[in-house]
Amino acid sequence: MFDPSRRKLIKAAALFPLVSSFARMAEAASSPSAASAQATFTLQPGQPGRAISETLTGLSYETLQLSNPAFFSADNHALVTLFQRLNPRGVLRIGGNTSDYTVWSEYRGALPTEKFGKIGPQHVFMLHPQSLHNLAGFLRATGWKLVFGVNLKIGVPEMGLQLARAVQEIVGDHLMAVQIGNEANDFEKDYAAFDHAWMPYAKVIRAAGIPIAGPDTGANTDWVIDYAKRHGAENVFLSRHYYRDGAPNGSIPNLLATDTDFLAEVEQIMRVADPAHLPFRLSEANSYYSGGRDGVSNAFASALWGADFSLALAQRGVAGINFHGGTLQSVEASLGHGADTSATSADLSARRDAVTSRYSAIAGDVALGFQPRPLFYGLRLAQQFAGAQTLPGSFDSGGANVTAYGALRDGKVQVALINKDAARHATVTVGGLRGFAGGQLMRLSAPSLDSRHDIVLEGIDGAVAGRAIGVDAQGSCQVALPRGSAAYLTFDRSA
DSSP: OOOTTSOOOEEESSOOOOOOOHHHHHHHHTSTTTTEEEEEEEEOTTSOOOBOOTTOEEEEEEGGGGGSTTTSSTTOHHHHHHHHHHOTTOEEEEESGGGGGEEETTOOSOOOOOOOOSSSOOSOEEEOHHHHHHHHHHHHHHTOEEEEEEOOTTOOHHHHHHHHHHHHHHHGGGEEEEEEOSOGGGTSSSHHHHHHHHHHHHHHHHHTTOOEEEEEESSOHHHHHHHHHHHGGGOSOEEEEEEEEEGGGOOHHHHHSOOHHHHHHHHHHHHHHTTTTOOEEEEEEEEEETTOOTTTTTSHHHHHHHHHHHHHHHHTTOOEEEEEEOBHHHHHHHTTOOOOOOOOOSOHHHHHHHTBOTTOSEEEETTTEEEEOHHHHHHHHHHTTTTOEEOOEEEEOTTSSEEEEEEEETTEEEEEEEEOOSSOEEEEEEEOOTTEEEEEEEEEEOSSTTOOSOOEETTTSSSSOOEEEOOOTTSOEEEEEOTTEEEEEEEEEOO
């Protein structure tokens, strides 16, 4: 781990982020030299490290989203296209709070009466086969895999088995794994109680030849480690969730300040996962829980956060991140709230936003159509590194809230530079490129950190082309990095 509060050279064996705290950023911004920080990023292209998973960026939705079979359907062409743009080999997770209040319509056994608290879903959701058949068509159309959650809270393993078996039979090879329960830390007193409730489900589901993963807990790294030690050999991957904080505490400065405590927890998990060759995924994640913070989770700041967060986790070996979202109605119902989805604006984009949860990377519904949110563009940038190998190097942020990442793919160097600083521009000297010719520079930008629209991702989405960038005789180049923006660079080997 590096110390983000000090300006110094950093050496590590993977991608290289360096961040400054917002307190330091504010101090630097008030100095006479605050206009532009001078940063350096020196790569070592001859020493590639970890492979970054092709499933790095994925999405997560509530099971309740399946209440409209037309949502996840091969006929929903606009949503299919956006999924393919985000990641042609992505993973869709269906679960969330409503998964533990979902009843399989074809189950004929006796069911206990589910108890509803003040927080969380207030109704049982009846899942019908047609929704699964449409979901299977959607997965075939997008090329995505599926992680599906079954109801643990109700305590009926036989229903869990029947639903898991139906998912496997209908979805086929697109099923990656079934998870048992969602954030059971909210209703089981400790890991031992969870394990006791989980085991009867796992026994029958595994016996049916259905792949499982877990524990799909909330912010309980100790649960993940215990689970790995007890059940790792029987699992497709390990999983937990992540949110920066609760929605009432959300702000742009808070979001763009790196959560070093969580990165340390990820490293703890990887020390267990790596020796077992067991992938670790964030099966549900986003900026702020309780549906996200308006003006933050749906603003351009979330794009910079999403790109940086994804690459920081890829550095540490995380195989994938499923960013939670969906319609406002589905997410609010998962929290026990009603949702006013009336959208009267004459602007179609505004109406799509109004019916969508605040942190969703994709806005819209079946009636109104769909459009990318700012977070979508940040995830698109991060996904450019999927399938590449991380590169070691050294980085000096120059005191600004800037991060830098490097990777190697097919002999080509890739670099991401992310300026999360609200006050300071940066000039980054990228070195270690002897033997490489010039390449392409593409930028991720918006009018401001709180912009909700007019996001530009050059070269990747095709609307605006990138531009050529040269490498000097010393094997370096300089990149101007305006505050609140990111850059993606590629360099080819010299002929």
